[in-house]
Amino acid sequence: MLNRRKQHCPQLPDNTVNYYREQLYRELSHMFIWENLPPTVPQDYLERSLVRHGNVLFYEHPDIGLDILQAEVIGHNRHNLPTHARATVLTTNNEINQPIERVIKRLTDSTRAVEEFNPLTDGVLIRNREDGASMKDIVDHYAYRLALAQQAFDTSLLWANVPYIFQVSSDDVKISIEKMFNDIFTGKPFVIVDKYLLADNKDRAGVPGVPYIGKELMDTLNEIMMKFRQTVGIETAGVDKAERVGKFEVDSNEQHTKTALRIMLEQRQLACESINAFFNLNITVSVVGVGNNTDQEEWEEGEDDVYSDNGTEGTD
Numbered sequence: 001m002l003n004r005r006k007q008h009c010p011q012l013p014d015n016t017v018n019y020y021r022e023q024l025y026r027e028l029s030h031m032f033i034w035e036n037l038p039p040t041v042p043q044d045y046l047e048r049s050l051v052r053h054g055n056v057l058f059y060e061h062p063d064i065g066l067d068i069l070q071a072e073v074i075g076h077n078r079h080n081l082p083t084h085a086r087a088t089v090l091t092t093n094n095e096i097n098q099p100i101e102r103v104i105k106r107l108t109d110s111t112r113a114v115e116e117f118n119p120l121t122d123g124v125l126i127r128n129r130e131d132g133a134s135m136k137d138i139v140d141h142y143a144y145r146l147a148l149a150q151q152a153f154d155t156s157l158l159w160a161n162v163p164y165i166f167q168v169s170s171d172d173v174k175i176s177i178e179k180m181f182n183d184i185f186t187g188k189p190f191v192i193v194d195k196y197l198l199a200d201n202k203d204r205a206g207v208p209g210v211p212y213i214g215k216e217l218m219d220t221l222n223e224i225m226m227k228f229r230q231t232v233g234i235e236t237a238g239v240d241k242a243e244r245v246g247k248f249e250v251d252s253n254e255q256h257t258k259t260a261l262r263i264m265l266e267q268r269q270l271a272c273e274s275i276n277a278f279f280n281l282n283i284t285v286s287v288v289g290v291g292n293n294t295d296q297e298e299w300e301e302g303e304d305d306v307y308s309d310n311g312t313e314g315t316d
Contacts, residue, residue, distance in 0.1 A: 012147045020150070021143040025051060028135050028232060031261070032268060035284045038066040050126065050268075054134035057085050058275050059102050059123035066279060069100060071125065073132060081106075082125050082132070107274050117278045124278060126271040130263060135232065142228040149224060153217040160212040233261025261287060 028051040034043045041058075049056050049070045057071035075084035087100040102123030107113050128134055168174045268285045275283055 012144065012151055016147040016150055017143055020146040021139055024139045024143055024146075024228060025135070027229070027234065028139070031232075031234065031288055032265065033286050033288055035286075036282045038281070040065050041068050046126070050128040051135045054128045054132050055082075055085065056126040057087050057100065057102060057123050058126055058271070058279075059100065060119040060279070061096075061100070062120070064095065066281075068126075069096075071100075073125070074101075085123065085125050105274065105278060106270075107277055114277050119279070122278070124271055124274045126275075127267045128264065130267060138228070138231055142224060142231075145224050146221060146228075149217055149221045153214055153221065156213050156217060160214070233264055 025048075029044070029047045032047060034046065037043060037046075046056060046068055049068070053070045055071050055073060057069050059067060059069075061067045069087035069089055071085040071087040073082040073084070074086050075082065077083050082104045085102055085104055089096045089100070091097070103121055104125045105113060105117055105122045106124075110116070125132075168177065265285070265287060272283045272285055275281055
């Protein structure tokens with residue numbers, strides 16, 4: 001009999017977790033801008049596939065032309081780099097009715113890599129991260145915590161709407177208390193004329209003693225979202241919370257964010273270099289908000305300055 005590991009964490013509603021999971025994936029799918037892509041290569045599919053699956057094969061199809069597909073790595077070299085990739089696609093229009101396999105080529109393979117490239121059998125693998133991993137591990141980590149904070153907020157809000165609770169000994173007392181609260185809600189004075197009306201509840205609280213902590217929980221939600229953006233590389237200078245974010249905290253966030261974002265950008269740029277050389281194209285990729293080469297160079301130089309100032313990287 002198999003021993004199943006016990007779940008020691010709260011079980012959250014799937015729809016809440018999925019809501020945040022899709023929200024995080026949506027943010028990740030719009031971090032980069034690709035330019036000069038062939039008309040048969042849609043950017044939304046490209047980025048969505050990279051963040052959700054990790055690897056995308058750029059290849060030439062004999063009928064379609066230049067194309068991209070989600071792919072899995074089926075071979076590695078001595079440096080643990082992909083050598084072969086396979087894309088299995090199920091379509092209803094039969095435009096692709098069998099798996100697509102290509103030999104993965106890079107400019108670093110040899111000095112004659114461009115001359116030896118065969119578009120019928122070779123292709124370029126675009127990787128989301130340096131290890132070819134998707135963003136699933138990061139998304140699942142933060143989606144669960146966002147859903148957990150959301151459930152805590154909903155619970156606190158629910159308890160804030162719980163009505164007063166009274167214990168009564170007769171229907172007459174019940175009717176009297178209900179009438180009293182109806183009068184209160186219409187603006188009439190709260191006057192007790194019967195000293196025995198609330199006698200049954202003198203040792204009990206009239207309302208559940210659960211404090212409303214919605215503001216604190218919203219701060220927690222914002223903090224979790226900030227940590228997510230910080231981890232994946234979306235620049236953020238803090239969150240809307242009661243305490244002011246200090247300068248050193250903001251600087252620390254920017255250093256971490258830019259470093260993570262640069263790793264993802266470099267993988268896409270490496271793929272662009274190979275694709276442009278092998279297929280005679282001029283594809284470029286940049287970070288959203290860093291649209292031209294000058295901005296891109298300034299952004300990268302700013303990162304180098306950060307490393308140098310931090311004392312961990314850079315040279316004098």
